Amino acid sequence: MNSYPRVVEVRVTDDELHVRYDNGDEGAFSLRRLYSLRPYKRLLDPRYRAQVRIEGAVVCWPEGEDISPDYLYEQVTNPTDDSTVSFEESMPVISAFLGLIIRMYYSESGRHHTPHFHAEYGEYEASYSISDGTLLSGFIPPAKQKFIDAWVELHRDELMVNWKLCREGEEPVRIRGLE
Numbered sequence: 001m002n003s004y005p006r007v008v009e010v011r012v013t014d015d016e017l018h019v020r021y022d023n024g025d026e027g028a029f030s031l032r033r034l035y036s037l038r039p040y041k042r043l044l045d046p047r048y049r050a051q052v053r054i055e056g057a058v059v060c061w062p063e064g065e066d067i068s069p070d071y072l073y074e075q076v077t078n079p080t081d082d083s084t085v086s087f088e089e090s091m092p093v094i095s096a097f098l099g100l101i102i103r104m105y106y107s108e109s110g111r112h113h114t115p116h117f118h119a120e121y122g123e124y125e126a127s128y129s130i131s132d133g134t135l136l137s138g139f140i141p142p143a144k145q146k147f148i149d150a151w152v153e154l155h156r157d158e159l160m161v162n163w164k165l166c167r168e169g170e171e172p173v174r175i176r177g178l179e
Contacts, residue, residue: 004057004069004070004073005021005022005023005025005073006021006022006057007019007020007021007022007054007057007058007059007069007072008020008021008022008054009054010052010053010054010059011052012031012049012050012052014046015030015031015032016028016029016030016031017029017030017031017052017059017067017072019059019072019076021073021076025073025076025077026076027076027077028076029067029072029075029076031043031049034067036123039065039125039126039127039137039138039139040065042061042063042065043061043065048061048062049061057069059072063137064127064136064137065137068091068105070105091103091104091105091118092104092105092171092172093174094117094159094162094172094173094174094175095151095155095174095175095176095177096177097147097151097177097178097179098144098147098177098178099121099122099144100119100120100121100140100144100147100148100177101119101120101121102117102118102119102120102151102175102177103117103118103119103120104116104117104118104159104162104163104166104172105166114129114136115129115130115131115159115160115163116128116129116130116136117130117159117162119140119148121140121141121144124138124139124140124141124144125138125139125140126138126139126140128148128152130152130156130159130160130163131156133148133149133152133153147178150178151177151178154178155175155176158173158175159175161173162175
């Protein structure tokens with residue numbers, strides 16, 4: 001499993017997320033870097049932003065927005081380190097096709113007990129259930145959505161294998177895209 005410390009406290013002040021970990025590390029994360037990403041638009045509302053909570057090891061909000069635990073820890077503990085990965089890079093790419101990028105990570109939280117993957121297309125991002133391809137959160141344009149649907153149908157078994165690998169702390173493997 002993940003070797004990063006667990007979040008034990010989280011609170012929001014203005015546009016910052018203040019996080020404390022079980023190893024004593026603590027710091028702030030600017031939420032402004034998420035505001036331009038479509039799945040995080042709700043965070044522009046201070047009342048919604050204040051509903052932040054911890055589910056397992058993941059900082060999240062009621063409608064499913066979450067932050068990769070690895071990414072958050074690196075940003076909180078190394079805020080000026082230019083070598084840290086971007087939010088998107090914190091989730092391994094498992095496939096790329098027709099302008100779509102598919103990523104997956106796992107952590108032990110409520111939503112992360114549901115096998116799912118993340119899709120990106122330009123400025124758009126969404127999460128999908130592996131079992132039936134249902135959109136869990138976010139948005140992908142309909143013209144690209146049909147390709148994701150077809151890809152899930154073709155690779156559902158491989159997606160589940162990757163989910164199990166991630167759950168065991170292993171890196172997921174690449175899955176062929178649509179051609």
